[in-house]
Amino acid sequence: MSRVTTHETTHSSVKDMVWRWGAGPCWGVAAFLTWWLPDGDDFPDTTLLAGLFLACGVVLLILAALKRLRYWAPWSAVLGLGLGAWEVAQAKFLLLPRPFFGTPQDLLDVFLTDWKRLGDSLLHSLLLLLIGYGIGACVGIVVGMALGRSLRFRYWVRPIMRVIGPLPPVALLPLAFVIMPSTRLAGEALMALSAGFPVAVLTWSGVAAVDPAYYDVARTMGAKDRFLVLRVALPAATPQIFVGLFMGLGASFSMLVVAEMLGVKSGLGFYMQWAQGWAAYPNMYAALLVMALMCTSLMTLLFKLRDYVLRWQKDGLKW
Amino acid sequence: MVKTAATQPALKPLSLHIDHLNHGYEAQGAMRPVLDDVSFDVAPGEFVALLGPSGCGKSTLLRLIAGLEAPLSGTIEADGREITGPGPDRIVMFQDPTLYPWRTVEENVALGLDIHKKRDPKIVRDALHLVGLEKDATSWPHQLSGGMAQRVALARALVNNPRMLILDEPLGKLDSLTRLTMQGEIRRFWQQQGFSALMVTHDVEEALLLATRVLVFSPRPARIVSDQPIELSAEQRHRDDPHVIALRRAILEQLGHRNDW
């Protein structure tokens, strides 16, 4: 038994070694091909791109030497090869129809020349998103708590929720642009709505599911409503509230893009719309990439927050 | 385990006057009686053990005394005033520990102090020490065994410095050895603080070792079958003492358990 294990360990450690030390050279190959093969057309920044590939390769080799590269080694290697293949296929042999498919140096060039506008768009999107989502999440939690705790509130608000809630907030966009003083405010409001609804519903279900014995314990010690709501119901409902927060974040991503494409005159969605209009496809890809990074970063942040707040739970999903 | 000095001043113990109490629950459209004309008094400082078959209505009675539910008829008076709701003069330790999973052990113990905004780490530490869990102060409830959780619940009840302590099978989930220790702790704490105590237990011996009086209830609906003082000296409160053995046999008989083995 132990013999087999040892054998497998050496076997897998050889594989590890190959990945670990192979990742850097993969980028080296990509760099060499980029530099050595002639471009198929007049592309900018080819040498710089080759330099960047090489730099990545060197960094990966250093990480390998420092034994910091392990889990991500296969990914790094394949990513380098993939970028190299893309470069060769598109920039050297022009295999895919242009301009819909750009080259890596086109993308690089967008970041080098248009970083200011991209950054600005990112900032605008982030601001719109965070304000709308933040307001929606807070209102959603408050409304959900009230729905769970107050019969009168539930009587009046539940029918409204049932009618408006299932409606995709996007459907309200034309209306919002008309009745709100500015498109920005309209986007903000719809974002809050699209985030707020799932948060409210899940907070409500979380509060409704709180074990009544939790209230009994606090009440016999003299707790009043305020304590029961803020220190018993709210923490007991947090696992559900976070489910709502994740759903709400996803919903506000979609709302953000739609709002920026259809009315709000700034942000990444607007940038993409503009790029498409001018057939500036590399710019569109660059904006897409930035947007993906923004979304995944925000998701990661929310997961981190959840892991901290719910550290009392036995286990949790890893992002 | 040598334990606490009192960290809180002893308060005047609560007296209880229970008069013709009836209670029941709706079940399948019919009213199912649970308490049947229950009347008894608790003098200040008394330690009353409640015995009765499972499901007879003991926990229900405690909920009424705690003020969590109103009886269908009859009255409960504490110090001559009718009980209308829960209050910190009557602290309950429930049959299930119901610790808050989002609070650490020490935060759970501090619950009653937090409610009244007078968190005192020393009181919490003493209570944890009393139940032998000072090393687990920062654990989460899901990391505890059933018996440990129950001891945390006991500590959480004790920090409130109650005038009456209401215990619903406080030691039901403990192994016999820890149970012995905890029985000693509860008795010592009661002697030291002098509160009134009501304790539901299934363990006749436990009732005899701790209580000054034992009430025995019938099967549901609960009626008082017997009410007897336990006049035993400290030396006699031992499980091998002939008085204890005789009392135990008598009470088991009242509970309907004839062939004592």
Ligand SMILES: Nc1ncnc2c1ncn2[C@@H]1O[C@H](COP(=O)(O)OP(=O)(O)OP(=O)(O)O)[C@@H](O)[C@H]1O
């Ligand atoms: N909320 C409720 N709704 C309906 N029936 C209830 C409710 N609470 C208790 N009962 C019923 O009342 C009866 C007495 O319950 P109770 O919990 O008081 O018993 P108990 O004497 O504490 O039993 P045990 O020793 O097993 O804890 C049971 O038959 C139970 O089914």
Ligand SMILES: [Mg+2]
């Ligand atoms: Mg019970």
